[in-house]
Amino acid sequence: MLTQxxxxxxxxxxxxxxxxxxxxxxxxxxxxxxxxxxxTGGTLEACKQVSWSLWRxxxxxxxGESGCGKSTLMKMxxxxxEPTSGEIYxxxxxxxxxxxxxxxxxxxxxxxxxxxxxxxxxxxxxVADIICEPLYNFGLLKRGETLAIATRYLDMVGLDxxxxxxxPHEMSGGQRQRVAIARALVLEPDIIVFDExxxxxxxxxxxxxxxxxxxxxxxxxxxxxxxxxxxxxxxxMCHRVVVMYYGEVVEEVxxxxxxxxxxxxxxxxxxxxxxxxxxxKRVVR
Amino acid sequence: xxAYGMTREAALVEVNNVSIxxxxxxxxxxxVNFSLEExxxxxxxGESGSGKTTVIRALIGCLSVGGHVVGxxxxxxxxxxxxxxxxxxxxxxxxxxxxxxxxSGSAMDPIQTIGKQFIAHIRRHSGMTKSxxxxxxxxxxxxxxxxxxxxxxQxxPFELSGGQRQRLGIAMAxxxxxxxLLADExxxxxxxxxxxxxVEELMRxxxxxxxxxxxxxxxxxxxxxxxxxxxxMQQGKVVDYGSRDDVLFNAHSDYTAKLLEAVPTxxxxxxxxxxx
Numbered sequence: 206m207l208t209q210x211x212x213x214x215x216x217x218x219x220x221x222x223x224x225x226x227x228x229x230x231x232x233x234x235x236x237x238x239x240x241x242x243x244x245t246g247g248t249l250e251a252c253k254q255v256s257w258s259l260w261r262x263x264x265x266x267x268x269g270e271s272g273c274g275k276s277t278l279m280k281m282x283x284x285x286x287e288p289t290s291g292e293i294y295x296x297x298x299x300x301x302x303x304x305x306x307x308x309x310x311x312x313x314x315x316x317x318x319x320x321x322x323x324x325x326x327x328x329x330x331x332v333a334d335i336i337c338e339p340l341y342n343f344g345l346l347k348r349g350e351t352l353a354i355a356t357r358y359l360d361m362v363g364l365d366x367x368x369x370x371x372x373p374h375e376m377s378g379g380q381r382q383r384v385a386i387a388r389a390l391v392l393e394p395d396i397i398v399f400d401e402x403x404x405x406x407x408x409x410x411x412x413x414x415x416x417x418x419x420x421x422x423x424x425x426x427x428x429x430x431x432x433x434x435x436x437x438x439x440x441x442m443c444h445r446v447v448v449m450y451y452g453e454v455v456e457e458v459x460x461x462x463x464x465x466x467x468x469x470x471x472x473x474x475x476x477x478x479x480x481x482x483x484x485x486k487r488v489v490r
Numbered sequence: 491x492x493a494y495g496m497t498r499e500a501a502l503v504e505v506n507n508v509s510i511x512x513x514x515x516x517x518x519x520x521x522v523n524f525s526l527e528e529x530x531x532x533x534x535x536g537e538s539g540s541g542k543t544t545v546i547r548a549l550i551g552c553l554s555v556g557g558h559v560v561g562x563x564x565x566x567x568x569x570x571x572x573x574x575x576x577x578x579x580x581x582x583x584x585x586x587x588x589x590x591x592x593x594s595g596s597a598m599d600p601i602q603t604i605g606k607q608f609i610a611h612i613r614r615h616s617g618m619t620k621s622x623x624x625x626x627x628x629x630x631x632x633x634x635x636x637x638x639x640x641x642x643x644q645x646x647p648f649e650l651s652g653g654q655r656q657r658l659g660i661a662m663a664x665x666x667x668x669x670x671l672l673a674d675e676x677x678x679x680x681x682x683x684x685x686x687x688x689v690e691e692l693m694r695x696x697x698x699x700x701x702x703x704x705x706x707x708x709x710x711x712x713x714x715x716x717x718x719x720x721x722x723m724q725q726g727k728v729v730d731y732g733s734r735d736d737v738l739f740n741a742h743s744d745y746t747a748k749l750l751e752a753v754p755t756x757x758x759x760x761x762x763x764x765x766x
Contacts, residue, residue, distance in 0.1 A: 264762055270681040271652070378538070407537040407708055412752035419765035434682055437754040441761050464756050477686035479711030480755055481738055487686075487715075488756050 229297040230258035231395055231428050232282070232315075237291035239277050251277040253452045255291070261395065264422065264429040266439035266460065268474060269449035275432045278449075279400055282430070283317055296395070313343060316389035320401040322381040326373040332359070333369040336387050343392065358387040363417055379410035383417070390421070396428045404433060415442060436463070436474050448474065464489055500568030501525045502670060502702045503549065507562035510544050510553065517560055519544050519726045524719070528669065529700040531693075533713040535749070536723035542706040545723075546672045549704070550589050551579045566670065585615045585666040592675040594659025598647045604658060605643025612665055630661040634691055653684035660688070664695060671695075673705040677712065685709075689716060710753050714738055722746045 237255040240248040252274045259265050267275050280286040282293060284300070293300040295311050303311055316339075319325040326335050333355035340346040340354070356366040362383040373381060382402060389397050399418075403411040419442070422429060433439050439446055440463045448456040448471045456468040464475060475489035482488065503526040509517040519541035526532050534542045547553045549564060551571065564571040566587065574582075591597045598607055605627065612623040628639055634657040636642060647655060656676060663671060673692070677685040689712055696703050707713055713720055713734075720737040722730040722745065729743040741747045 270683055408710065408752040409537060409749055411754075415754075415761050416765050419761045423765075435754065436682065437756050440756060441754040441758075444762060460760065460762070473683060475756065477682040478756055479686070479689070479709065479715045480757075481710055481714040481750060481753065483735070483739065485715055 230294070231261045231296055232259040232430070233294040233297075234258070234278075234282070235292045235294070237278070237281060237293065238289045239274075239281060239286065240289045250452050252281070252288075255449075255452075255454055257447055257454065257457060259396070259428055259430065261428055262422070262426045263445070264431060264443040266431045266433065266443035266446045267449060268432075268434060268436050268439055268446060270434065270474075272451075273449045274452040275449055276400070277452075279317075279398060279430075279432055283315065283398065284312060309343070313392045314394050315396045315398065316392060316394040317398040317400065318382070318385045318389050318402040320405055322385040323373060323378070325385065326381070328373055330372070331369065332371050332373075332376075332384050335373070335384060336369075336391055339388060339392050345392075354391065355387075358391055359384075361390065361421070362387045363413075377410075378406055379414065382406060382410075382414060386414075386418070386421075390425075393425075394427075396430060398430045398432070400432045401434070402431075403438065404435060411438070418442070437478050437480075439463075500565065502528050502530075502567060503704070504565040504568075505545075505549075505562070506565070508545075508548065508559060508564055509561035510541075510548055510557060511560045512554070513556040517726065522562070522728055524721055524728075524731055526670075526702045526704060526719070528702050529696060530718045531696060531703045531705065531716050532719045532721060533717040534704065534706045534721045534723060535708060535710055535713050536729075537708070539725075540723040541726040542723055543674055546589070546674060546704055546706055549670070550583060550587050550672055552583075584611070586668055587670045587672070588663040588666070588668040589672040589674065590656075590659045590663045590676045593652075593655070593679055594662075595647050595650070595652070595655035597659065598655075600647055603644055603646055604650075605640075608643065608658075608662060611662055615666060626665070627661075630665055631658075633664070633695075634658075634661045635687070636661065653680050653688070656680060656684075656688060657691070660691060660695075664699075664701075667699045668701055671701050671703045673703060675706055675708070678708065685712070692716070710749060722749065 235256050237252055238250065239252040240250050243249050255278060267278065269275050277286065281288050295314060300311055333351050336355045336358050337346055337351045352369055355369040359366055359368050364380060364383050403414055406414065421427060431439055431442055440460050443460045446458050446460050446463055447454055448468065450470045456466055456471050458466045466472065466475065476487050478488060480488045505522055505524050508522045510519040511517040522545055524532060534545060536542050544553065544557065548559060551574065559572060608627045609620060609623045612618055612626055618626065627643065631642060636654060636657045650658065677688050680688065692703060693716060695701055705716065717734045719732065720734055721728055722737065724745045730737050730741055730746045737746060738750065741750065
């Protein structure tokens with residue numbers, strides 16, 4: 206049964222995406238390219254014709270080694286870089302072309318959690334202010350509400366309300382990352398992008414945060430985009446996986462059937478995973 | 491330096507009831523016991539702040555500022571490290587006992603070429619001439635599959651990728667075929683594919699030259715692949731210690747079980763399906 210399903214995946218890779226959702230994808234990337242000029246006069250194509258779609262409530266993982274274009278892609282999705290060509294659609298609306306109010310609304314819909322929250326946070330702000338800052342930026346914060354809102358979102362990410370008064374340095378890495386998630390949630394976005402958000406954490410802490418994220422996703426019907434190099438973690442968290450290599454998408458595969466992926470580069474990534482097995486060998490050869 | 495008569499039978503490393511404190515504070519590592527033979531690999535795992543790095547830094551006599559051994563003994567080939575003078579340390583450190591850091595790049599001088607630093611390192615510990623040291627450096631670079639030869643020696647640390655820098659760190663640490671190699675998270679800043687290569691590299695060196703390796707990592711998969719012995723630490727205490735199979739498959743502490751449970755795998759359950 207399993208192998209049959211898998212065969213279907215291989216042959217119908219494009220319709221695989223269609224299976225995942227109906228109607229308009231919440232995020233769609235079409236033939237996205239980004240080229241950087243090199244000092245030598247040439248260009249570096251960091252992203253080449255990247256296309257995929259993401260439906261509401263789904264998790265997509267993007268894996269690849271450093272320099273494969275993952276971060277460039279994220280930056281374009283987050284409005285931090287202008288694509289050289291290609292389009293990004295958020296709920297069917299082209300990103301970057303919208304103006305004023307609509308553009309701000311697009312920014313609200315998509316939030317991000319960074320790898321190192323100790324650097325992403327202002328060290329002189331309290332957790333309550335850190336969590337509510339996005340609301341303040343969007344003019345959505347009423348005077349005197351800060352503490353109540355912070356407490357509510359802290360509770361959502363499994364932290365005690367007393368954390369609201371703390372400063373970033375007074376927390377562990379795992380607690381800080383929970384605060385980063387609370388901050389991303391406070392604008393009630395549709396999509397959250399995680400850029401190596403758990404890779405600096407201990408496995409036991411990563412495990413707790415992973416469970417929290419899946420729980421939140423189901424409660425709020427959130428859409429997740431994970432960028433990570435830990436392919437086993439991606440498999441655990443995502444519905445679909447996009448493998449990038451030198452700026453190109455080389456394979457798109459259902460996370461369930463990740464170990465049966467075909468592309469040589471995906472095989473190489475899989476074979477680089479060390480696991481706890483009775484015999485000393487890699488899981489995938 | 492006092493050498494016991496039993497030096498030859500002594501284990502490569504023997505650590506007895508060691509406690510280490512920083513400043514006047516209560517010990518941050520207490521009652522650590524382990525031993526290591528030549529050619530064996532001991533992997534220390536545990537969460538950050540559990541004292542893993544403190545333990546291996548004590549073995550090379552470079553605890554961070556204020557750190558000192560407050561109890562127990564560390565023995566290297568039967569010699570008590572506590573009795574070593576600075577001169578003894580200079581004799582052994584970098585040659586007999588060497589260390590690979592998490593980020594070998596930042597352990598190097600950014601404004602000197604790789605060649606200059608590598609050759610200085612070799613000559614500092616041996617009577618080699620400059621050209622002999624250069625030849626040796628090139629041999630070592632070849633050994634860790636770092637291509638580029640002489641060209642590479644003329645480059646600066648920032649011109650290398652993380653994986654290349656880490657290989658360079660290994661090459662420098664292996665310059666005098668140490669009996670004991672300490673490695674502090676040598677692969678955690680690297681891509682998985684590079685990590686796999688470095689792990690194989692270390693295993694090969696260990697087999698070829700009978701080097702004993704003590705490695706700190708938070709990647710339990712890597713520990714399972716490399717280790718003969720595993721030590722699990724939590725909050726400055728050893729919660730599990732024993733042969734690889736014993737610790738991985740008959741874990742005695744709840745913490746080890748929890749740690750093993752938390753590792754994402756390619757075959758296990760997926761949270762996206764199971765968590766409610």
